[in-house]
Amino acid sequence: MVTTGTSDLVARRARRVAERVADPELPMLTLADLGVLRGVEVGADGTVVARLTPTYSGCPAMAEMRADVAARLREAGFERVEIRTELDPPWTTEWITPAGRRKLAEHGIAPPGPVRRRPAGPVPLELSVTRRAVSCPRCGSADTEETSRFASTSCKALWRCRGCLEPFEYVKEI
Incomplete structure (x- = not known):
């Protein structure tokens, strides 16, 4: 059985591995630099769960990001890996x-x-850029x-x- 202290150490180690994965479209950035890596936790059964948020819905690089994070975690010795996509809250360049x-x-x-914040409610029509x-x-x-x-x-x-x-x-x- 994994104790909480051990689980925290494993999660921190897994996070360090996931943080070093490069973005496939902007390879000078890691997924952590880009703010796409939302978190890394270890489940009660020892599964490492990494959470990613795409920069855009339908982002074509998301499948590669998921595969790269999973591969790097497995290469680092984590046998059970799960990659979850989180859409809420949506990614913003502020991340x-x-x-x-x-x-x-x-x-x-x-x-x-x-980012220019808009008030809640209907989106105003802008005729000029x-x-x-x-x-x-x-x-x-x-x-x-x-x-x-x-x-x-x-x-x-x-x-x-x-x-x-x-x-x-x-x-x-x-």
Whole structure:
């Protein structure tokens, strides 16, 4: 039988393993950096349960994330592994850690800004697009422009810096 103290040690060890799994679409980030890894616990029967939240509903990388976490935990010696998907509360870019934001910028991807909160109730119709200034992750200039609302993944947009003329991706706020 696993005691509570032992279970806590096992859960912490399993968490350390799961925290190091890289995101398949943003490999400079771990799932912990991205805020997708919600938790790791050990059940009464010794099963390691890792909980993940997708960045978007229908995120195509979710199956790979689940498989990667399960494989890494099994490689670390955990025999019984279960990966659960949690949709509530939904993921938000605010869950990206400061280290994750720094890593994005270091790799030429502008990290998301703060999420604009809407009041509860009906969603107002917006006829114009208003976006915050996005600083170039290469030179820091705020003189940038969006060239495409869509990039290599659905969570990013393409931008260009008018200062250094370099294109870059930007992680959209959610």
